[in-house]
Structures are given as C-alpha cells and as structure tokens.
Amino acid sequence: xxxxxxxxxxxxxxxxxxxxxxxxxxxxxxxxxxxxxxxxxxxxxxxxxxxxxxxxxxxxxxxxxxxxxxxxxxxxxxxxxxxxxxxxxxxxxxxxxxxxxxxxxxxxxxxxxxx
Amino acid sequence: xxxxxxxxxxxxxxxxxxxxxxxxxxxxxxxxxxxxxxxxxxxxxxxxxxxxxxxxxxxxxxxxxxxxxxxxxxxxxxxxxxxxxxxxxxxxxxxxxxxxxxxxxxxxxxxxxxxx
Numbered sequence: 560x561x562x563x564x565x566x567x568x569x570x571x572x573x574x575x576x577x578x579x580x581x582x583x584x585x586x587x588x589x590x591x592x593x594x595x596x597x598x599x600x601x602x603x604x605x606x607x608x609x610x611x612x613x614x615x616x617x618x619x620x621x622x623x624x625x626x627x628x629x630x631x632x633x634x635x636x637x638x639x640x641x642x643x644x645x646x647x648x649x650x651x652x653x654x655x656x657x658x659x660x661x662x663x664x665x666x667x668x669x670x671x672x673x674x
Numbered sequence: 675x676x677x678x679x680x681x682x683x684x685x686x687x688x689x690x691x692x693x694x695x696x697x698x699x700x701x702x703x704x705x706x707x708x709x710x711x712x713x714x715x716x717x718x719x720x721x722x723x724x725x726x727x728x729x730x731x732x733x734x735x736x737x738x739x740x741x742x743x744x745x746x747x748x749x750x751x752x753x754x755x756x757x758x759x760x761x762x763x764x765x766x767x768x769x770x771x772x773x774x775x776x777x778x779x780x781x782x783x784x785x786x787x788x789x790x
Contacts, residue, residue, distance in 0.1 A: 562717075563717070565717075590776075592776075594778075599782075600782065601780045601781060601782045601783070602718075602764065602766075602778075602780040602783075603780070604777050604778065604779070607777070615777070650717065650718065652718075654776070662708045662710070662720040662723055662766075662778075663720075663776070663778070664720075665710075665717040665718035665719070666717050667715070667716055667717035668717055
C-alpha cells in the first residue's frame with residue numbers, strides 16, 4: 560500500500576510569503592495528524608483531523624497557520640505570512656479509526672526554510 | 675500530562691557493540707510508549723510499541739525495549755550495532771486527544787552514530 564505522501568519535500572520562502580504544504584494520507588485512514596519539528600527541538604503535535612473535521616488544534620502556534628482537509632482525503636497546511644521561526648520539518652501522519660494502541664504512519668516530512 | 679526525556683542527544687558505538695538508548699517517561703494515565711527511527715531523508719518509522727501487554731517488546735531490525743514501571747523507563751537496546759542503524763531515534767508517549775485520537779509526545783531525539 561502507498562504510504563503517507565507529503566510535498567513538497569523542501570521549500571524555501573522569504574519572510575512574509577505564503578506556503579502551502581500538502582499531505583496525502585494512506586487511503587482509508589480517517590485520522591490525520593500534523594506535527595512539526597523546529598531545529599534542535601522535539602517533534603510537537605499541531606492538530607488532528609478525523610475525516611474532514613478538526614478534532615484538536617491545540618498545538619497550532621498561532622492564527623497564521625491554517626489547516627484543511629477537503630472531503631476527508633488529503634490535507635493542506637498553509638502558513639501565511641511565514642515568519643523565520645516557522646522554519647522546521649513538518650510531518651504528517653495517518654492512522655485508521657480506533658487504532659489507538661498503535662503508532663501512526665508518518666510521511667517523510669516537508670522541510671520549510673523561511674529566510 | 676505526558677512527557678518523555680531522552681538522555682543523550684548523540685550516542686556513538688562501534689559496529690558490533692551494544693546499543694542502549696535511554697528514555698524515561700512521565701504519564702498521568704497508563705502509558706503507551708513508542709520508539710520511532712528516522713533514517714536520513716526519510717520519514718519516521720515505527721520501531722516498536724508498548725501497549726500494556728508484555729513488558730519486553732521486540733521490534734524491527736533486532737531492536738527491543740523493556741518497560742520498567744518502577745523506573746518509569748523504556749530504554750531501547752540492540753545487542754550488536756550495524757552500520758545501517760545510524761539514524762535518529764525518538765521515544766514517544768501517547769496521550770488521549772479530546773477527539774479520541776492519539777497525541778504523541780516525543781522526546782528530543784538521540785542521534786546514533788555507528789563507527790567501524
């Protein structure tokens with residue numbers, strides 16, 4: 560089965576610009592998660608979708624970040640306007656409903672650099 | 675609240691030597707614990723998980739971890755390191771999200787270097 564796909568793999572943008580990251584979960588996985596790792600720090604939870612509904616966005620840093628999941632399939636994470644501190648690796652993960660005893664399947668991440 | 679502490683951001687071992695990566699956790703609920711590995715230019719891959727069954731958990735690539743409640747630890751070991759084990763390793767503890775999903779709280783990661 561295809562894994563979790565994220566693109567772009569790398570993005571370099573200037574401060575103030577907008578960037579949109581995309582995640583395609585494993586087909587049939589209703590849970591979709593976004594995480595971020597800022598350089599040198601731990602990987603931190605951003606938000607959780609069940610199908611198209613946001614269930615928990617307690618980890619979103621501020622209102623410059625907007626996540627959507629159209630039709631319960633792929634998800635996008637938009638940063639507008641980007642700031643220097645937004646640089647890091649953004650991971651997406653997915654899992655089936657009810658799989659609470661199991662780990663997620665992660666994508667390879669998008670490395671975002673804001674200059 | 676859940677938290678994880680990984681001791682040692684960098685660990686270096688010789689090929690064939692024992693690998694020991696340390697993880698201590700704090701959890702307000704019975705913990706579910708995970709080890710993930712990230713190879714260069716790849717995503718996070720699940721190595722193994724503890725979900726309240728056997729305390730000694732075996733994972734992929736010869737890794738295993740032992741859950742010790744009295745020590746609040748979940749250290750990762752491998753008897754004999756291989757060059758291909760060079761990667762970054764993350765310990766994580768599960769929390770419950772309001773929507774019923776899992777929220778993983780990660781440690782800061784340990785970079786494993788394997789030398790000839």
